[in-house]
Amino acid sequence: MPNICVLISGNGSNLQAIIDAVAAGKIHGKIACVISNRPDAFGLERAENAGIPAICLDHKTFEDRESYDAALMETLDSYAPDCVVLAGFMRILTADFVDHYLGKLLNIHPSLLPKYKGLNTHQRAIDNGDEEHGLSVHFVTPELDGGPVIIQCKVPVFSDDDAGTLAQRVQEQERHIYPLVVHWFCGGRLTMNNNKAVLDGNVLPEGGYA
Numbered sequence: 001m002p003n004i005c006v007l008i009s010g011n012g013s014n015l016q017a018i019i020d021a022v023a024a025g026k027i028h029g030k031i032a033c034v035i036s037n038r039p040d041a042f043g044l045e046r047a048e049n050a051g052i053p054a055i056c057l058d059h060k061t062f063e064d065r066e067s068y069d070a071a072l073m074e075t076l077d078s079y080a081p082d083c084v085v086l087a088g089f090m091r092i093l094t095a096d097f098v099d100h101y102l103g104k105l106l107n108i109h110p111s112l113l114p115k116y117k118g119l120n121t122h123q124r125a126i127d128n129g130d131e132e133h134g135l136s137v138h139f140v141t142p143e144l145d146g147g148p149v150i151i152q153c154k155v156p157v158f159s160d161d162d163a164g165t166l167a168q169r170v171q172e173q174e175r176h177i178y179p180l181v182v183h184w185f186c187g188g189r190l191t192m193n194n195n196k197a198v199l200d201g202n203v204l205p206e207g208g209y210a
């Protein structure tokens with residue numbers, strides 16, 4: 001049974017979706033631990049409620065990014081992760097960290113990559129007058145939000161949307177899509193080869209599975 005470790009910074013709705021999918025037998029894996037860089041992350045409570053080791057590794061108690069990521073790696077490795085899932089983990093990771101988990105590090109990003117890497121994606125989509133927006137799940141590489149896309153999901157942008165309503169519409173889809181990708185990965189169906197996402201032996205196109 002693959003060990004899944006989930007990194008969070010906040011609410012943890014994606015974490016909850018993965019917890020629920022594991023409990024329902026839809027993901028053949030075990031959530032070995034949940035780690036947050038923020039002590040007040042509600043996702044830690046979600047993990048505790050599910051009986052999963054919930055660890056806070058507060059970035060404010062470390063001198064720099066390198067020492068934080070080294071401690072994060074040490075903690076993660078004590079749970080022997082087969083899959084490291086970034087679920088609203090709002091920190092940029094060092095290249096050392098990314099290289100250490102390359103090929104087993106997944107992220108969900110609230111935009112149709114390569115559009116809107118970084119922060120405030122919903123507001124930026126509104127400000128640009130986009131008619132559609134969405135989310136991407138991708139393998140993490142040292143390039144920020146630049147790793148190969150596994151799957152995207154589009155949602156419409158309505159004229160009366162604000163960043164909050166649009167975020168809600170995106171997050172409603174996130175909770176369906178991320179567990180599916182983790183299921184693929186844990187089933188050995190999804191890999192990263194030569195900086196490409198490969199599903200069931202097929203190299204996925206640039207925008208991921210369609």
Ligand code: GAR
Binds near residue numbers: 011015
């Ligand atoms: C999600 O919308 C996720 O796409 C986003 O943070 C939210 C976390 O929600 N991630 C990023 O912006 C990563 N750059 P959650 O804590 O309820 O899962």
